[in-house]
Amino acid sequence: MSKNNYRYLLFNKPYGVLCQFTDNSNPENPRPTLKDYINVPDVYSVGRLDKDSEGLLLLTNNGPLKHRLSHRQFAHPRTYLVQVEPIPNEMALNQLRQGVTLKDYQTRPAKVRLLDSPPSIPPRDPPIRYRKTVPTAWLEMTLTEGRNRQVRRMTAAVGYPTLRLMRIAIGVQKKGNIRNLTLEGLKPGQWRELTPSELMIFKDWTNI
Template sequence: MSYRYILFYKPYDVLSQFTDDDPTKAIRKTLKDFIAIPLVYSVGRLDRDSEGLLLLTNDNFVKHRLIDPKFAHPRTYWVQVEKIPDETALQQLTRGVQLSDYRTKPAQVKLLSTEPSLPPREPPIRFRKTVPTAWLELTLTEGRNRQVRKMTAAVGFPTLRLVRVAIAHLSLTGLAPGEWRDLTEVELKQLRQILGNY
């Protein structure tokens, strides 16, 4: 079997799957609207209202290794939040946050001094003159449902925009929303090394 490894910049308002499981909803965009390659599937997911990097493959070993929490592969996000997080909130995110049913693992957190260079989101986020916003860079080694949004809300700074910019060493660089490309030989070699030289 010939394996494919694809990086895709998922736009806002697109499902991280090839079919829409809910026919009662209005027509929603899926991966099928952007990628016409049979039998590749997303390694993990991004919420419909999140953007950024997805890895798609038909290699089940890679898929398993990257989503199994025991292997703890980093995922990096740029997160726009309401208000300016203080040092206490940043420390809470770094140490791990108690959510309703679990405590998150420690994370790497950085308050960005400037807004990251990203394409504008369509539609744009809501803007309120009286409420400043800030951008965080957050790196996690776990990926639970809506985890980043729950974490920032738990420390008092709700997420307005969420963009995954990296999975391990793979990044969004060079891709625009809706674009995809195959991994380069170098990227694939690095991925194999990370996953145990299979």
């Protein structure tokens, strides 16, 4: 495919939407998919978000770029807002930072910080469960790998299950510097093309 025909989209995936364009599991009662929001043919998500997660997706028909950004060997960072219960202690935060031993692998070290107050993000529909006696907290976590349900598995492993998960940035690492694609300007369910300045993030790095 000519590089002039490549497409690059940013999408703010709502809760409950499958990270694919078709749902073959239940033809009589299909679940919401990317097709319900995006009318651009032949683009595919770079990495995935599970149905219960929200936030930033990059979609493209540039296969080499998709591979470069999604393969764990290239260690491109992804940043998430994570609501957990109850409020994690410093020991648990340090476990997440150092890497957590899960059933089938050891996670890489992550950047993790406990937020002083809830982030300014739209409410989820439906809202998370609320338990009056159990406080919750928000973390900002940056990972350099994206295994299946990894954030949820990590917080559960240290005793703080995830209630809500939103990806807010996808990083591109070049020569030690990181440039981020973000959710800025996108409400849940909205998408847009990458701007020329955003496309410059990939300049001299892949065939765009």
